[in-house]
Amino acid sequence: MAAISLNQTAYEYIHNKIMHGEFLPGSMLSENELAEALSMSRTPIRGAIAQLEHEGLVVTLKNRGILVKEISMKEAMDMFEVIHTFQLYALDHMQTHGDMPDLPKMKKYLELQYEATEQRAYHLYAKYSFQFQYCLVAILGNNSMMKILDDFANKMLLFAITNFQLTPNEPHYRANKLNRSIYEALLAKDFQLLRRIFIETHQVGRERLMRTGRI
Template sequence: MAELPVAKTLKEKAFETIKTNIVDGVWEGGTFLSEKALSELLQMSKTPIRSALDRLEMMGLVKLSPNQGVIVQEVSLKKILEIYELRLALETFAARRLTGKLDQRFFDRLDDNLERQARAIEREDIAEYVNWDREFHETIVAALDNEEYTEAMSRLQDKFVMVVRTTFMKNKSRLWSSREEHLRIRDALAGDDAPLAERLVASHIEYVKTIML
């Protein structure tokens, strides 16, 4: 039991380090990296590295080759913005359908999430905040009670954890404003003005696109 936290920490460290090097352009698209090279660079065994590579492949950032190496995939701004359009369509649809129809259990969960967001911001723990940000949005879509929508949202969020985290790292003041937008979305969902809830969700998502352009 005592070894589990260590393993998780190593997996997370491997994931963050490899992802950062890709996002920052240290390893450009087409770069080939072997597990051995990554193991030497990160000073850890191949097990946490393989776990990190699996996650990165799911996000579309790398492609694992048959000989257990990894090829960095090209991730263009155009591709990222295209996926944002999908997220915009999905989340605004959810807001439109759900406003005024959610029970107290849903709002209890959302309120708990918002409290955890605040604590993460107070500690300036960007990684934790991004996790709660992800859960906030996934909780709303999950309330549609449609497995296809829930799975689609999860896949989209996998691709944008990197983008959102990078945005917050560059602008920490955005953390509080992001949470304030979440609060307004929460209150709108509890009301009866579906167009308002839809507009708030759209504005929240569009902001990151504006930052990236």
């Protein structure tokens, strides 16, 4: 198997373990153990770790191993604020230029989000919820903004999935109702309602994040 393919195999294995909450933040990973689990040498493991480190999901600690990084409250709050700003900017763009996001694609992600909820597949629910929001900002056609969202994606998902794993008895899946209301407001082109949804959701979410550490 080619080296690039081995690197990708190792990356997908470790990435999936992190995103499914099997390697929780604070966990220490071993190159030797990962290589043994995948029946490969440590070279592709190192390539995969370098990619994950670039994405901000792990950090290599000299003579200790690989640490799955924790997403701090400050970092989560910063990302939450940026996404809210992008939402309002996208809304202003819709009102000013008359453009609308890809509603069929948003409907698809909303349906997938609900399916994941029924299957109790929280990692998929969180992924589709983020992609729903991604469609909203995509209307701006701003590559720099989209790159920021791409950079946020793994971290936001990791933060959400970690909270889900640590608080299994708390209410989750809140974005189902939220994204449904956003979609319906978009269909109706009710921009005043949409602005109210964004602002109220931001206020409630910010308070909950500061109070409980959960989004």
